[in-house]
Amino acid sequence: ELKVEQNPLFLSMQEGKNYTIYCNYSTTSDRLYWYRQDPGKSLESLFVLLSNGAVKQEGRLMASLDTKARLSTLHITAAVHDLSATYFCAVDLDNDMRFGAGTRLTVKP
Amino acid sequence: ETGVTQSPTHLIKTRGQQVTLRCSSQSGHNTVSWYQQALGQGPQFIFQYYREEENGRGNFPPRFSGLQFPNYSSELNVNALELDDSALYLCASSLGRTGYTFGSGTRLTVV
Numbered sequence: 001e002l003k004v005e006q007n008p009l010f011l012s013m014q015e016g017k018n019y020t021i022y023c024n025y026s027t028t029s030d031r032l033y034w035y036r037q038d039p040g041k042s043l044e045s046l047f048v049l050l051s052n053g054a055v056k057q058e059g060r061l062m063a064s065l066d067t068k069a070r071l072s073t074l075h076i077t078a079a080v081h082d083l084s085a086t087y088f089c090a091v092d093l094d095n096d097m098r099f100g101a102g103t104r105l106t107v108k109p
Numbered sequence: 110e111t112g113v114t115q116s117p118t119h120l121i122k123t124r125g126q127q128v129t130l131r132c133s134s135q136s137g138h139n140t141v142s143w144y145q146q147a148l149g150q151g152p153q154f155i156f157q158y159y160r161e162e163e164n165g166r167g168n169f170p171p172r173f174s175g176l177q178f179p180n181y182s183s184e185l186n187v188n189a190l191e192l193d194d195s196a197l198y199l200c201a202s203s204l205g206r207t208g209y210t211f212g213s214g215t216r217l218t219v220v
Contacts, residue, residue, distance in 0.1 A: 004151075033209070042199060043152070043211040088151055095165030096142065097209065099151035 002027045004091050006100035013079045013107050021103045023072040023089035031092035032072045034063050036085045037102070043088065046074075079107045113202050113212035121218045122190050130185040130215045134202030140164070141183040142209065143175060144199040152199055158183055187217075195219045 003026040013019055023032070031050055035043040047056045049065035049072060056063050060083065062075045072089055086104045090097040114133040122128050134141050140159045144152035154167035158177035172188040181202070187194055195218050201209040 035211075042213045043201075045208065045210070048208050090152075095157050095159075096154040096167060097152075098154065099144075101151050 002091065002093065002098050004089065004098050004100040006087075006089055006103050009101060009103060011103055011105045013076070013105065015080055015107055015109055016078050018078065019076050021074040021076070021087055021089075021105075023074070023100055025070050025072075025089075025091045025098075027070075027091070027093075028067075029070075029091045029093060030067060032065050033090040033092065033097065034072070034074055035088045035090065037088065038085050046087075076105075079105075081107050081109060083107050113200055113210050115198075115200050115212035115215050117215060118213065119216045119218075121220060124190055124192060124219055126190050127186065127188045128190060128217060130187075130198050130200075130217070132183045132185070132200030132202070132212055134181045134183065134200075135210050138202035138204050138210070139181050140203045140205060141177055141181065142201045142203070143183070143185045144201065145169075145194075146197040146199060146214075147193075148196070155185065190219045192219050 005024045034046040047063040052067040054065045060077045065072045084107045086102045088102045090099045116131045142157040143155040146152040155169050156166040157164045161177045174186045177183045197214045199214045200212045203209045
């Protein structure tokens with residue numbers, strides 16, 4: 001059975017600090033997504049990673065994919081309060097996506 | 110270009126009742142997927158429809174069923190509601206595997 005494991009599940013950061021969220025998965029996939037979810041809201045697409053070695057950056061967030069290690073990372077640089085949210089990775093299995101449990105990020109002033 | 114629209118936004122049902130949730134896909138998208146997100150958890154895949162045919166199903170019982178219409182809009186039907194069915198139901202549309210756009214969700218409460 002496919003497992004998608006994120007860690008940490010909870011992350012409290014100070015503004016200005018850097019941190020990395022990890023997403024490990026247990027089956028072959030060539031496509032991985034990162035989403036952001038604010039409380040009570042839907043999912044906002046952040047990144048689509050389509051190949052081994054893919055790296056994408058948007059503002060203070062950078063995502064990477066290593067398909068051989070079955071690992072994706074979401075790196076946060078110089079965190080700001082507005083980044084507080086829950087972040088999900090999701091593995092594309094062709095006709096469905098399997099999500100991790102999410103990382104609840106809180107950025108404190 | 111319109112996004113993915115779900116209705117209703119909230120509803121409350123009694124255990125044992127039936128419910129229908131609706132999703133209008135983004136213009137040009139031919140694939141619709143449904144997810145259940147319980148409080149504090151990640152979304153769980155229910156099923157996917159591609160060109161009006163079911164194209165994959167997660168680990169949900171048969172009382173969860175769906176339809177996709179010629180205009181690619183979709184319905185999720187749940188029969189014999191249970192308390193554990195209380196969740197946020199998310200619809201996502203896509204054009205093949207080119208990326209998924211999620212709707213704002215329907216919050217279902219079963220009492």
